Amino acid sequence: MEALLTSISTVALAEMGDKTQLLALFLATRFTSKLSIISGILIATLFNHALSAWLGVEVAHWIPENAISWIIGLSFIAVGLWLLVPDKDDSEESNILKYGAFTATFVLFFIAEIGDKTQIATVLLGAHYGGVWMVLLGSTFGMMLANVPVVLAGRWLIDKVNADKTRLLACFLFLIIGIVTLASPLLK
Secondary structure, three states: OHHHHHHHHHHHHHHOOOHHHHHHHHHHHHOOOHHHHHHHHHHHHHHHHHHHHHHHHHHHHHOOHHHHHHHHHHHHHHHHHHOOOOOOOOOOOOHHHHHOHHHHHHHHHHHHHOOOHHHHHHHHHHHHHOOOHHHHHHHHHHHHHHHHHHHHHHHHHHHHOOHHHHHHHHHHHHHHHHHHHHHHHHHO
16 A cells, blocks of 8 residues: 555656646647547556566566665655756657647657656565555556646646645655665664
């Protein structure tokens, strides 16, 4: 249950003001079918984050037991600090848009998530918790929690959410997880 709740909260907060959230806003302004956009986000996130959580679990098997806490803890801290750097909207008109809302959303979201903060966080969460399913469910729910309101309410919602404060909160959460991960071997 801890893996699920931590994955939901960290990914939802990390997604605030992220390039994929800006992409969701862009797609919502281009297409009228909100359900197709939301479905594309869901399927792209499931594929991307399943691979990410699995990678995290597999990488954790290759790392010596005494180094895992240090690597994962320091990585959480690094991602937390990375969250302080705001993303910019680098979406452009693309030929993929001609294939419709679902296909465009799926392809663009999947590609935009590669190397993204939330993907890296999902890899780290998979490594930290040693399991795919709860991390996948939590990170996917966190992505949907952050992006569905943007698709439905668009610009109005973006204007109401303070991205700087949200990034600080997400940074703080990642720093706490990193510190707890670093301290956990010492508490045993």
